[in-house]
Amino acid sequence: MRCDVPCPVRACWVAGMRTRRNRSAVAGECGPKRMLYRPDGVAIEYQEKPMTKMNAAENSGDRILTLDQLEVGCCGTIENVAARNGCGQFLAEMGLTNGARVTVSGTAPLGDPIEVSVRGYRLSLRRSEASTIRVLPSPAQGLAT
């Protein structure tokens, strides 16, 4: 099982929480439709869509970062995990679920992998997996934007 290197695709909730204003843009995109389940169990259709400049801008506007962008010592709350190929399931089982707080506690000498602390224990994972995890940085930690 492996996760792909981060691909320029991101999940957009068609009906759902975050990017409602994008709906029209999404509807026009091609790509397979999938079912996702929100934590409350409601099924949501979602569609893959290439990352565009606009999305990126919108990201920083919401201050949503991916876990690998978080600096050492910073913490945040997981917004969603878009890992693919079974990796997502494992990350969820290890406690990296929506709403969980993660702190980046260090990086390995070569810069990769990173060490995070989640649910009271330490986990190391590569930046490529970390980049599938979107987090809302905690303002208390004073993240430089």
Add this chain to the structure above:
Amino acid sequence: MAAPPRRIALIGNPNSGKTTLFNRLTGQRRKVANYAGVTVDRSEGTLRGRNGVRLFDLPGCYSLTPRSLDQRIARDTLLGWNRDEVRPDALVVIIDASNLERNLFLATQLLELGLPTVVVCNMADVLRKRGDRLDTAELSARLGAPVVATVASSGEGIDELCSVLDALPSAAVCHSSPLGVPEELNDALADIRELVMEQGLANASNATLAAKLLLSPSVLVKDDASHVELSDDDAERLRAIHRRHHIDADNSPLTVLAERRYAWIGQWLDGAFTRAEVHVPGASERIDGLLTHRVWGVAAFAGVMFLMLTAIFSWATPLMDGIDWLINQKLAGIVATVIGQGILSDLLVDGVIAGVGNVVVFFPQICILFLFISLLEDSGYMARVAYVMDGLMSRVGLHGKSFIPMLSSFACAVPAIMATRTIEDRRDRLTTILVAPLMSCSARLPVYIIIISAVFGANPWLKVGIMMAMYLLGTVTALLVALVLKRTILKGPTPTFILELPPYRLPRLGPSIQSMWSRSRVFLTEAGTIILAMSVVLWALAYFPRASAADIEAGSGVQLRQSYMGRIGRVIEPVIEPLGFDWKIGVGLASSFAAREVFIATMGVVYGVGDEVDEKSATLREEVASAKWPDGRKVFTPLVGVSLMVFYVLACQCMSTIAVVRKETGNWGWPVFMFTYMTVLAYVASLVVYQGGRLLGLA
């Protein structure tokens, strides 16, 4: 007729203390260490004082969707998916109390198995020290299963656990399972549940859980560790259900279920568990900062290796000399005087004592090596090495976890090859298996020591430096070979790396010495069996046929030259002469294919039998140092020494390794391949060293 014994399985997250508890409960001494993935196979034992209870220690897992072979063993045992075996009758679920949330995740799945269950909150000492509080009675009420707090390493709470085990009901139970599934999954679950029941993969009590597990698309992937054996029809049926409900590799419903489980755990713990108000950064964090630091981390690793090798060379020397004196002087002397002259005394003195005795001399060194490795394993450093090395290993095409078996290979390749079961991908696992024997194991240590001390004189820095170079050579070669394998025959994507980093613990001396002893005992056993046998064979080859007295008068070394061994040696000689070796070394090399230490035994026998004048004062080291070619040149020049050591670094001279590779890979192809590539590599490298050295004028 007595009732069949109750079968109780110990299961929990990796590194939660299952084996420590198992050892407490059964009195066995299975391997315990502070990193995830120590136990990779099932072990069985009888509960102390209760003959009717069989306990199983299982490999740790994070969930019932296994990601590697060892975890698959655990899942299949728990669900009764092993052929010819029924499910266990009851469960002891071990939870690391210092890491409750994640450990309870597996517990939520295990409780759904419908078996009588005891939940053990182990590491209660860590919890206390942090100042956190866990209300076990409250937790027990919420889980619907008895909860016992224990400290497996000190034995606290074990008695209570035993009495709870006695009182455990024998019938299947239904634990309250508030875990609802999302509505959309209900249909899929019902369909799969039907299939599971029809195929006997589960009974009524655990069918829902089994069905949930089969919601994961990976169970249909043949190469995946979570693969479930199904007939073609059933697999197709399951695939159709998945398709109907839009379940595919990128979208496993178990992810949603995992989130629900964590939400549920949050509710369980709310009120039952209170975290200490202030969290002071513990020693673990500070040590971690140092040991994973860009500069200090590498320096620390090199420092540890240097310290270990210095210890092996200097600290062990007095002990080693003592044993040497005791065996080779005293014992040999006593045997010779008691038995008197004759063939029996020759066999005992020149065969058994010279062979086995000279190997046993290295016992203190082996112990020091094993003690260091045990201390490293128990401190929590192993996982950090994997973490630090991952950057390098990913360039090779593996991940950091592969480095843990490679590091344990410094002790012995056999358990290291078993330990590769924790590596998820089949190709990565094979690659690791094939390169692990290149790491210098304890059997090479005596060979290095004897050569280095015979050839490189008294300078301790030089000796340790050369030794380190040999370890480095093995490691670098292993990485290069892995790189080549991953680019060619075992091509595959670079795997993901997600590894738990355990907290540092001060290694406890008692268990470390125990683990050192259980490993070094193997060394003594080997000396008493294979090396003894080889020594006798080698002695006989060197002793017969006897040269006539007149011949012996005529010149030294005649007996040896005209013996069977000498004749064999002359056949080998042309092959090894380009490497700079004489025929005696050649015989040593050839006999080392039984086990590397036999090289020492061969040298002992060769120089024992070869001594016409019975001056028993010289140690083997001195004899090796003064060995001469017929024309009077020294045999062991520094160049020959290096060439010989390089051969030992790279050659695959270990029957047990070949046997275990056969067992773990399931066919003879891989062990044959491994043997061939390593031996060819050894020969070529040794040739390059010797001939290159000669060209440079080093001979």
